[in-house]
Amino acid sequence: MKWSEASKGIMVEAVRSAGRNDITGRAAQLAYYFFLSLFPAMILVAASLGILAGEGPKLRDELLGGLGTVLPETSFALVRDSFTQIVKSSNNGGLFTFGALAALWSATAGVSAVQDALNSVYEVTEGRPYWKRSLIAILLTLSFLVLALAAGAATLLGAYLPHLLASTKLSAAASLTWHAAEWVVILFLLSMIFAVTYYLGPDVEQPKWRWITPGAGVGILTWIGASLAFRIYLHHFDSYTKTYGSIGAVMILLLWLYVSGLALLFGAEINSAAENQSAKQGNPDAKEKGEKVPG
Incomplete structure (x- = not known):
């Protein structure tokens, strides 16, 4: 079978399976959990900034600047304003502890929903013991946190590199090189998030660890393309804010989270269809x- 024919067959099967497994409904469920996880995570990050660097406006602006490249403008404004208010009241360890616990709980609940959705994609029922399933959910949550921190560190390093190299003749070239490498690093970390989720999420035996899978590639490209298209559309045709006012920003954020969940699940459908064909x-x-296992 030719590669093009095989790819077409995989895509057709993935689309049919996506409809059969109702990934649009599953993505809506994931968007709800992602939304619940967002603000506790913001409290955790804000409290960290408060403990480490007071209100840290410069650090805060750099972190939010990276987020602003993917979030729709109105939703970014909502997140930015909420984050700024949280930072102003975050200079205490109690808030840090609350943020850490709330973020871990809500994110773990969200990851459990991802596990259920991936089981639906592979058309299997959950059979792992509760303790094992919960442990995997916590490990996935911590993995996401580490990768998110790494992405944030890459963004901050890119922002401060010009200042560090200002006294050298290589400052402009080095800064340009790093900004190009920064996107490579972020794409790599994003692929890691997809790879870890697809490997540990569903209750199936995976053949072997792979850094990149067809589904991860499709999912990442879909997510990036949808995010950019979303930003362009809302920039020129922002009817949500005009119609619904301030609540429109929340609706747009939920819609973006929904698209993100849809990209994740459709990538899993691609992987499942490819393995089924194989x-x-x-x-x-x-x-x-x-x-759940070969054979």
């Missing part, structure tokens, strides 16, 4: 739909 062609290490 199994039907006789690959002993591949699984068909509904199977």
